[in-house]
Amino acid sequence: MASMASTSTTSTMPPPPPPPSMLAPGKKREGDISDSFASLSGLNATPLPDRYRQLKLSLVAGHDEAQIVASWHRLLDVLRAENDTIARLGPDVIPSLRFSHLEEDLKAKHEELKKRGVAVVRGVIPRDEARAYKDQIEAYVAENKDATRGFPPENPQVYELYWSAAQLAARGHPHLVATQKRLMQALWHVSDPHAPVDISQPTMYADRLRIRQPGDARFALGPHQDGGSVERWEPAGYGLGKVYDEVFAGRWEDYDAWDAGKRAGAVCDLHAGLGACSVFRTFQGWLSISDVGPRQGTLLVYPLAKLATVYTLLRPFFRPKVAASSSSSLPASSADFLSAANWEFTGGAAMTSDLQGATPGHGQEFPEGPNGEPLHPHLELARTMVHVPQVAPGDFVVWHCDGIHAVDKVHSGTGDSSVLYIPVCPLTEVNARYLARQREAFLMGLPGPDFPGGKGESEHVNRPPASAIVGEAARQAMGLAPFLDSGVVLAGDAGLADGLHQVQGALGDGNQLGQGGRLVGPALDLVAGQAPDALLDGVDGVLDLGVEAVHAVDEGGRGVGVGALALGLGMLGGLFEDMLERRQPMGEGRDGHVVEVDGSHCDGSWEGRGFFLLEKWDGTAEE
Known part of the structure; x- marks a missing residue:
């Protein structure tokens, strides 16, 4: 074995x-x-604490050592050929x-x-x-x-x-x-x-x-x-x-x-x-x-x-059998030094x-x-x-x-x-x-959170105000306008459906959750449970447009306290504009109204996919 x-x-x-x-x-x-x-x-290079030796042991624990070594050998073979190509082509690569x-x-x-x-x-x-x-x-x-x-x-x-x-x-x-x-x-x-x-x-x-x-x-x-x-x-x-798990598994x-x-x-x-x-x-x-x-x-x-990342990650698990130095008979650039046969896995007691x-x-x-x-x-x-x-x-x-x-x-x-x-x-x-x-x-006017502190540009002459950032895309990217108004397409058609409300919350603006009248969420009960006052405050402006009878039912067919129009991703632009223009629901459920998109009733539990137009509703269906 x-x-x-x-x-x-x-x-x-x-x-x-x-x-x-x-x-x-x-x-x-x-x-x-x-x-x-x-x-x-x-800074002078100093040895890392022993916890990193333990960490390295844990990363390869349970994996086949022979498989890791074989993967290292394959990597070195590929690098040798690719490096020759890069050196030959230079910037043209x-x-x-x-x-x-x-x-x-x-x-x-x-x-x-x-x-x-x-x-x-x-x-x-x-x-x-x-x-x-x-x-x-x-x-x-x-x-x-x-x-x-x-x-x-x-x-x-x-x-x-x-x-x-x-x-x-x-x-x-x-x-x-x-x-x-x-x-x-x-x-x-x-x-x-x-x-x-x-x-x-x-x-x-x-x-x-x-x-x-x-x-x-x-x-x-x-x-x-x-x-x-x-x-x-x-x-x-x-x-x-688990970004690099496959690398550590060989x-x-x-x-x-x-x-x-x-x-x-x-x-x-x-x-x-x-x-x-x-x-x-x-x-x-x-x-x-x-x-x-x-x-x-x-x-x-x-x-x-x-390949650069893979080599960087695996390098700490291998060492040369015969070391090289600038003064040795085995320079680091020599084929013999770089050969896979000159490198061994440092597992168990040999780990550093x-x-x-x-x-x-x-x-x-x-x-x-x-x-x-x-x-x-x-x-x-x-x-x-x-x-x-x-x-x-x-x-x-x-x-x-x-x-x-x-x-x-x-x-x-x-x-x-x-x-x-x-x-x-x-x-x-x-x-x-x-x-x-x-x-x-x-x-x-201060440096961003990642950067060294101090006064930064807080006292600089002619430092531009927030109004200098113009255009909706730029203001969204800077966190100065709600992302929801962009009609974002979520990764994999669902990615932020479970979390974009948290993203907007992370931006510290409760009303961003409702601005524009759209919110992404996996189910209406979850939507309704997220800062309802802020949500409803943000929706009032949409209600002023005259959208009065757009409601929804939950998965069991019951009316919900906060209604919603669920629009399928990709349908947002035309369908939403059409709804606002007609000011009427597109379908009717048992206790309220649902929207039918591509033949599927979007009832708020539709795998988390959909944009919701919220409004205040007492649970009574309207004709």
């Missing part, structure tokens, strides 16, 4: 770390982008999309986009408009020079700015919001139809900006992953969504890097790091506001989204607490070891980290939330390398809770 990885009694699940900070905006200490990474903040032909390009390059996990979307915002953002930012900085922080402090290249007029305009630009939506819908999916995530509804995540000047070598951020570090192995982190080919449902409830910031992201970002991204090319202070990526490059409260990095050898040698990052192609103002660069990326160590160009950091975030309950706190920070 094959040996099992659970060969030690010490594989008991370790206690989880403390929960992430829920500090109000501005309550974290002051800092800058260097605080997000151990390498930039000057990164797909480019045209905003003007986005649907066509997404379809034509779909598989390559999912494999690479990175893309350049050309011309999302007109060139002159995007370049003007930089001029506006520089004027804003000049007006508030003494109050604006950045890294490095003596000559900022990355500014602690979140709420400038240019940033608000870019985040809310209808072209950019539309691009975010289509990228999520085209590349991500939700395997669980009840997962609380909506990939059709972008939400704003206010991040920093970079204006990197020629010659800069201080903002030399090496290869890293955002979205936490140790959290990827933690049961209370990504383990909450079935990494079955791991789906594009399943948003599993990530919706994951915790990616267990240690409340300064600048550590606590929300679910499907993509990280930036909008270029300058012309910049390779070696000009720009981005480098490892363009294998799935090592999670190479992971530091609690900081991003995952891919550094060299004490002897100069890379800690993740099979990625061959020295030859596989490729520059993104030449970009122009208005181009939008995105990469998978698990993607390994870096910046040029030295800006060798002659012009500035300037970007606005703008990720792509879906609507989830976790993201909505963050959005509520971020909205509070915005109104006060």
Whole structure:
């Protein structure tokens, strides 16, 4: 019988770390982008506590050790071939999309986009408009020079700015919001139809900006992953969504890097790091506001989204039989060192607490070891980290939330390398809770909850007000308008049907539950039980339109105290408008009225699917 990885009694699940900070905006200490990474903040690498050894034992407990080892061997074989392709193609390996032909390009390059996990979307915002953002930012900085922080402090290249007029305009630009939506819908999916995530509804995540000047070598951020570090192995982190379970079971080919449902409830910031992201970002991204090319202070990526993550997760369970160093006869780049035959599984008593490059409260990095050898040698990052192609103002660069990326160590160009950091975030309950706190920070001019605290821009001259965010889509994405008015299509046709009322509640606006007259909920009794006063207050405006006889019955045919018109998803626009125009019910139940959609009576228990138009009703059927 094959040996099992659970060969030690010490594989008991370790206690989880403390929960992430829920500090109000501005309550974290002051800092800058260097605080997000151990390498930039000057931290020395120290061994992780023994609980991480126990954690690693628990992750492989009960799995066939031979299966895990075999999966490692398969992975190394694939990496060897793929790395050769990346090194040969360089920046050409990164797909480019045209905003003007986005649907066509997404379809034509779909598989390559999912494999690479990175893309350049050309011309999302007109060139002159995007370049003007930089001029506006520089004027804003000049007006508030003494109050604006950045890294490095003596000559900022990355500014602690979140709420400038240019940033608000870019985040809310209808072209950019539309691009975010289509990228999520085209590349991500939700395997669980009840997962609380909506990939059709972008939400704003206010991040920093970079204006990197020629010659800069201080903002030399090496290869890293955002979205936490140790959290990827933690049961209370990504383990909450079972995001990587297939990898730890020796079935990494079955791991789906594009399943948003599993990530919706994951915790990616267990240690409340300064600048550590606590929300679910499907993509990280930036909008270029300058012309910049390779070696000009720009981005480098490892363009294998799935394989990069799989290797990162499995690397701590294997060690070389014969070590390598820069001075040895077996360099880390040699085929003999990288050969699967030179690597062994560290199970049972051989298990260590090592999670190479992971530091609690900081991003995952891919550094060299004490002897100069890379800690993740099979990625061959020295030859596989490729520059993104030449970009122009208005181009939008995105990469998978698990993607390994870096910046040029030295800006060798002659012009500035300037970007606005703008990720792509879906609507989830976790993201909505963050959005509520971020909205509070915005109104006060403070950094968002994830970022270092202090006064931020609260005293900045010409800081824009909330009215500067215009357009319904932009205001929804910022949490300034109710999502319900967007007629969102829920993931898997059901995803937020069990939780969108909680999302709106998380935004702290009870009346948002009823604004627009629609609420998503799985059953009328649940709907009626959620803050009824707030719901009814929000519906009064709809009643003023003259909708008087729209009622519903519960599953048993009994009239309910709060009536509803249930509209099937996809039928919302035309059917709802038709109902308002006719001002009469479309069908009649035993004790009230129900709506018949596609031949099915939507009685409020219709698998949680449907939009409900609420109204006050005493339970008496009307003719």
